[in-house]
Amino acid sequence: MNAPESTLPRERQHIILERLRREGKVVAADLAQEFRVSEDSIRRDLRDLASQGLCRRVYGGALLAPHVAPLGERHNERAELKRNLGRVAASLVGEGQILFIDAGSTNTALAKALPDHRGLTVVTNAPDVAVAVLGRPGFDVVLLGGKLDPRIGGAIGSRTLRQAQDIRADFCFPGVCAIDPRTGLWTIDEEETMFKQAIIEASGETVAIATPDKLRASATHHTAPISAVTHLVVAADTEWELTDAYRAAGVAVHL
């Protein structure tokens, strides 16, 4: 079915994941024959995918991870995408760390994907992010107060800013309005910009989660240079040229 001509390892993993989504399972031996590579390589691919939480490794092949939906059946594909991005981003954080999580639907998906029992502390200006982790085992939640902006879904005024400046975090997940491999992060609103700058400043590493539209979008206020971004999480079908451009800029790209 597929062109076994010459498949790049990256591309191969992508195709495997796609088939996994479609059929729910894959058999290592079949894939090896199809791609004309040894089963060893397939096993390595499967191991990689499993380590990213995208599939569950089993004897003889792999099954789709229970949390990864089998390719948008009735749910919004957009929500599906964000869930996946959230899962990938969540895999970056380690035991006992402190996370700044900005407002935004993608970041809410991230919050839902964060693992329990890791002693994580979530600091957020968005009530729905707080709701997503509140009450789950192994989470501390700190809410940043202030007047909520209904367009953003979070607090951003000067009062919020002051509270944020009293905190230091390991990771920071700013909402992304637009991102560019040369210029960095962009935002629409000025107060929002100041808030994002503050939390980026106060954090060790910055993770930008960008849905495909954000990679092509533009916005009015420059928020941070690309050098301030340590990790970038994008969809798996993003063009190689683009991801390579980010990698060249020193950003660790995850998909």
Added chain:
Amino acid sequence: MNAPESTLPRERQHIILERLRREGKVVAADLAQEFRVSEDSIRRDLRDLASQGLCRRVYGGALLAPHVAPLGERHNERAELKRNLGRVAASLVGEGQILFIDAGSTNTALAKALPDHRGLTVVTNAPDVAVAVLGRPGFDVVLLGGKLDPRIGGAIGSRTLRQAQDIRADFCFPGVCAIDPRTGLWTIDEEETMFKQAIIEASGETVAIATPDKLRASATHHTAPISAVTHLVVAADTEWELTDAYRAAGVAVHL
């Protein structure tokens, strides 16, 4: 029915469990024929599932374990009651007023029941209350920050207290742990008590919404005398003696 072509061992167990969920029982011989494997393998699968507590092993096959949900949902009539109480309480507020809304599931129901297009300002320490009104037309929302207490579902520390003291409101809806016609409001936690006292102090009128269990409950910390409570919202089937006692204490009772 199923493709007996090639089924991975783990996948097979998964399918068995699924069928178990749907039909409540499975027969080993049938499964063996269906998956084209020996009954020995099926028995091993069943034994594995049983050792994980997912099914109960019986002679000839297996039954669904009592703990495992057999597919389906349960409805909560408590939610229905709280919705009704919330509707009644919501009818008390007028145009353009400022409301302090404490954390708690009953108050979340109230927030959902608040009418749109009234120019209301909601001040809350609970993220789920904020989510309930955020983005709806005619609402301003102010979030009180601080460390969230997972048992309460809201922020209560000293930082939250300070923010609350900077605000004056028309109405205040403290979460009710216990209430008594003679002694007033009671709470379980000390910090929680201080927060409720602060918002009651800062508000013109205080509305207590009490589910039936709260009318009979007791708690450790005295929060406010009954004279501080202006309105009480209770279920329609509350005893007359009790509602009369509250009315005698100067409380407007609504049901």
Added chain:
DNA sequence: GTGGAGGTTGCACGTTTGTGCACGTTTACG
């Protein structure tokens, strides 16, 4: 061009896991 770093691949090795069969034991039922 040259060489080294980093990544990918296939192979060999020993190990783990799943399978079916044989055997003796337990269970259900007439």
Added chain:
DNA sequence: CGTAAACGTGCACAAACGTGCAACCTCCAC
């Protein structure tokens, strides 16, 4: 009480697995 089906256990075998290693590729600095 007797029989047949279902069961558990031990065993042999094959398939799948992880790991270490050497070969190979590409990219980039020198």
